Amino acid sequence: MKTTKIETVEVRIPYTAGGSAAETGAWGGKEWSTADALLVKVSTDQGITGWGEVFGYNVIPATRVIVDEIVAPMCIGADPGEIESLMTDLQHKLHIFGRGGPIIYALSGLDMALWDIAGKKAGQPLHHLLGGKRCDELDAYASLIRYTDPDVVAANVARARDLGFRHIKLHEITVPAVAAAREAAGPDVSIMLDVNCPWTLDEAVAMSKQLRPYNPAWLEEPVWPPEDHASLAIIRKRTGIPVAAGENAATIEQFRTLMAAEAIDIVQPSPAKMGGVSELRKVFALAKEFDVRVVQHSFYEGPGLLTAMQTSAALSLDPLVEWRFFDCEARLYGSNVVPVDGKLRLPEGQGLGCDPDPGVIERYRSA
Numbered sequence: 126m127k128t129t130k131i132e133t134v135e136v137r138i139p140y141t142a143g144g145s146a147a148e149t150g151a152w153g154g155k156e157w158s159t160a161d162a163l164l165v166k167v168s169t170d171q172g173i174t175g176w177g178e179v180f181g182y183n184v185i186p187a188t189r190v191i192v193d194e195i196v197a198p199m200c201i202g203a204d205p206g207e208i209e210s211l212m213t214d215l216q217h218k219l220h221i222f223g224r225g226g227p228i229i230y231a232l233s234g235l236d237m238a239l240w241d242i243a244g245k246k247a248g249q250p251l252h253h254l255l256g257g258k259r260c261d262e263l264d265a266y267a268s269l270i271r272y273t274d275p276d277v278v279a280a281n282v283a284r285a286r287d288l289g290f291r292h293i294k295l296h297e298i299t300v301p302a303v304a305a306a307r308e309a310a311g312p313d314v315s316i317m318l319d320v321n322c323p324w325t326l327d328e329a330v331a332m333s334k335q336l337r338p339y340n341p342a343w344l345e346e347p348v349w350p351p352e353d354h355a356s357l358a359i360i361r362k363r364t365g366i367p368v369a370a371g372e373n374a375a376t377i378e379q380f381r382t383l384m385a386a387e388a389i390d391i392v393q394p395s396p397a398k399m400g401g402v403s404e405l406r407k408v409f410a411l412a413k414e415f416d417v418r419v420v421q422h423s424f425y426e427g428p429g430l431l432t433a434m435q436t437s438a439a440l441s442l443d444p445l446v447e448w449r450f451f452d453c454e455a456r457l458y459g460s461n462v463v464p465v466d467g468k469l470r471l472p473e474g475q476g477l478g479c480d481p482d483p484g485v486i487e488r489y490r491s492a
């Protein structure tokens with residue numbers, strides 16, 4: 126089999142997230158009114174097509190150029206089944222342009238698409254190629270945006286709880302917002318806290334002490350910069366709150382550094398950012414050695430989410446999948462991949478499990 130064509134497809138789907146436009150906020154310095162995704166479509170001479178997803182959001186213009194103008198020309202004619210050697214070769218040839226960021230994002234989307242093709246060629250879902258699934262459905266956690274206003278936080282936590290989510294993640298950074306969330310959730314719902322790198326070590330330790338009464342299941346990326354592994358290790362030991370990080374790490378080497386520093390209890394590889402299925406397999410194996418739990422970052426709804434689901438079902442003993450708590454005008458997989466009572470059913474189609482809906486792509490495709 127030969128790779129004949131690699132295309133990027135950008136979709137922009139309007140969404141709401143239970144808050145005003147101001148509250149849905151500016152992430153990465155840009156207001157979001159649409160959920161933007163960059164898909165990679167890989168075609169072969171045997172008529173099999175694979176889909177991947179490249180991170181995403183504000184950085185799409187950069188990742189798109191890298192896929193279209195750098196990565197795609199290097200892969201045309203290659204055997205899409207020789208995934209490990211192709212991905213290693215690409216990492217090696219491109220390493221001077223970046224060992225993370227858009228270069229690795231681009232490779233991540235390609236890798237997913239190649240595994241999608243491998244599954245379709247074998248006539249099996251991806252989990253089967255990874256040793257088989259351990260479950261038919263996966264616990265999902267509702268990943269809420271930052272609302273700031275405690276009343277709005279409480280309303281959205283109640284909304285997620287009423288939809289059946291038993292695990293809810295906040296992106297709040299104040300004690301009143303977290304207190305409101307705990308009160309709305311009740312004592313039995315697990316609440317995780319992702320603060321996106323706001324604090325110094327001293328500030329993080331002080332805040333952890335104030336947040337501990339609300340029983341956070343984990344504290345995610347508490348310090349700036351995210352590579353400050355030594356501070357993460359101190360926070361774990363001093364506060365007793367489990368620390369989570371890893372969505373900003375790429376390739377197995379950076380995950381090894383993170384785990385070897387004893388910086389984390391939960392590692393959060395992001396399929397569309399860190400290298401795709403090939404690197405994820407290695408992270409799962411390494412996490413087992415370090416006794417670290419893997420809960421992937423999957424703040425997307427395309428092939429990146431399906432990859433998180435397929436790999437978690439096969440490789441995790443206690444799978445938990447991040448579900449972006451957006452009310453989207455349309456969904457790439459329609460109702461096939463939507464949580465019911467806080468659980469995501471594993472799609473059983475070949476490869477990643479299902480293909481994006483062509484009608485949705487046609488309607489929301491960005492030029």
Ligand SMILES: [Mg+2]
Nearest residue numbers: 319345346372
């Ligand atoms: Mg995060």
